[in-house]
Amino acid sequence: MDLRDYLRILRRNWILVVAMSLAGLAVGGGVSIAAKPTYTAETQLFVAIQSSGSVQELQQGNTFSQARVQSYVKTVATPVVLQPAIDALGLDITPKELSKRVKTSSDLNTVLISIEVSDSSPVQAAAIAQAISSSLVNAVDTLERPKAGGTSPISLSVISPAVAPASPSAPNTKLNLALGFLIGLVAGLGIAALRTLLDTRIKSEVDLRAVTNEPLLGGIAFEADAEKKPLLTQAAFQSPRAESFRQLRTNLQFANVAGHAKSFVVTSSLPGEGKSTTAINLAIALAEAGQSVCLIDADLRRPMVAEYLGLERSAGLTTALVGSADVNDLLQPWGANDLYVLASGQIPPNPSELLGSDDMKVLIERLESVFDTLIIDAPPLLPVTDAAVLSQHAGGVVVVVGAQKTRTQDLTKSLAALQLVEANILGVVLNRLPTKGPDAYAYSYTNYESHRPTDETTPMRGSKVFPTALVNGHDSPQSSASSTAPEHESNRSSVR
Structure with missing residues (x-):
């Protein structure tokens, strides 16, 4: 560890160190007050x-x-x-x-x-x-x-001769306060060091580098209202979070500089790390850049894409895989750009078998022939094998790591599972990073007080029309999808 590591530990735990120092100061003062003068x-x-x-x-x-x-x-x-x-x-x-x-x-x-x-x-x-x-x-x-x-x-x-002293020799209030503060400070620094040593959670790029040398594609800034407004179209246009996804889009293009990969599996080690929102917002960012994008919800255990986007989930990927309908009839357009969503469909009893089947491979190849990019939201790696199986059909894998949530041993196991099946790991995305402090990744230098318009009929600066179902919670998902269908139909060829 160098000086920067020690400073980072101090910045992460400065509240603890200050609290322990003040507690020691208070104890020293209390001892002085409670002690009988001598x-x-x-x-x-x-x-x-x-x-x-x-x-x-x-x-x-x-x-x-x-x-x-x-x-x-x-x-x-x-x-x-x-x-x-x-x-x-x-x-x-x-x-x-x-x-x-x-x-x-x-x-x-x-x-x-x-x-x-x-x-x-x-x-x-x-x-x-x-x-x-x-x-x-x-x-x-x-x-x-x-x-x-x-x-x-x-x-x-x-x-x-002995003379009656004018002031007490004990307690020495100044000495007690100084000793109390010093003991509290040392105790705070010791606890901070021990806490850092025992804490295996990944908080920043420094912690990530201790686990893997895979490229860091980007860090997604965390904002307080991200849970209520998870989509890129709901964030301020120049907010750190919005800029993070644009940076991720650019870095992904550099990671795939050869251009061979058109389909990307987005997964994580455990649930709750933000892989679904990352996949959705990455698809939106790519569509905003002028690409034709197909977002596939391949998490057949806990599908969330349709819920976030306000679309119909009952028919989708599983429907196409079992041959009940053609994929052309299952794709749902979303927003003002060339973005289509293939929802999960009904949850099957055998997700791993469906995702690893030849039909899934053929479906991905058909979609790659029509769309510029496929973003596939896959289940977490550790609980189930779906993502590892699916990675064999896709061109690359992006692993989402939730800051303050993922532990080093979890990420190590996840990357080992992907390497075991010889998946093409394009890189890692650090999610939920703070915008300030020792673990901050995103930096903003512009004023982003003006937000994207909330009126669905007036998109600004290329932003997508937000579905009525998600904004108001009244209209049905079908109406949201169908309302934007004509706008896309002229731009997309049928999936042959």
Whole structure:
């Protein structure tokens, strides 16, 4: 992973990282508010040798006192020092409990002893520190006094009396806030990295490239109203989504630069990735470019093309395959351009056998002889084998990948199934991509506030007349198809 990958992870999970950082900041503030204030009072003592000898004797005495200082530091935490202080102040506490609130230290190569006492009361902290220093002076004098009698050679003096502190030493609010923020930030980054590592969904071209090197034919921008208005003719003319399908149309032509393939199977790994709407809108985009297009609904398990376009579904592909009617009588014209739709027909009990039959191969060859392009909407690859079987009759296959939905292992299995039957995989289409953010694919530089006209009788800039059945939901699909039939009949030869 390079720097761009880390930045992409951060951009994908910035809300999580910010939320965790703020949560850590809030916890740090809460701890500071909930904690009881603690005050610390300090006193210092000086250790000296009671001698008036020569300079050499004084030097030896100083070395002796420095060696003894560390022993006095340890002595502070003992009952010999603490019990007299407790008795002097009348504290209801044991020496062991008091020792936990006392901190004694001494700097190296000095004869100074520092005693710090923490308490919830600043006055009490100063009083305990002063009492302990006085008790230490007395304890050292008793311990160092010769057994034969006389005075102690060591003298301890208080050089810095304890004073009641004006502000608490704990909690340290600034430190708690800083630590809370830092811990929250690190936790957020860790969770973001773990989340990215465990998330196998394909979100962008970078994720796609980790799975396959198949050409990326295009990325379809996702718009909020795409579910309510799925067709290209319903989108703003220069919207990112509309431009995405035009780009897909162009890239498909380049992928088929030799011109041998006239029929294209559009499929996906799993249901719900948008293969049907992609097939429909690709057919519309090709028809808008002046090609004669036949859109075939070969998803004989969950046919959706006729429903999206407001056409009759009861007679169509299966009707032609079983010989109940000729394909010329089953093709339904749609829109203002040279676009014809062959609906699915009745759902059969044996879809795979029908799609893999010689009759299906002959039908595709007949349609290829009349139309410039055939777009075939096929079932998903993983649940059933229909698309793999159908790909053997078509010139090429386009695999639709739903961003944020398809997982890497699913796409790997789908491509392997197509390669197993030696299908001609033309490329991959990333669907439902965001228009902004780290995974954005489409970029718009024009103003597309003006939408296509909603009046069916006034097409604009080559857009197709939208069927009344789909717009209003009142007229029958048959009336929509028949209303545009005369407009196409002069432009299409019969399928022989």
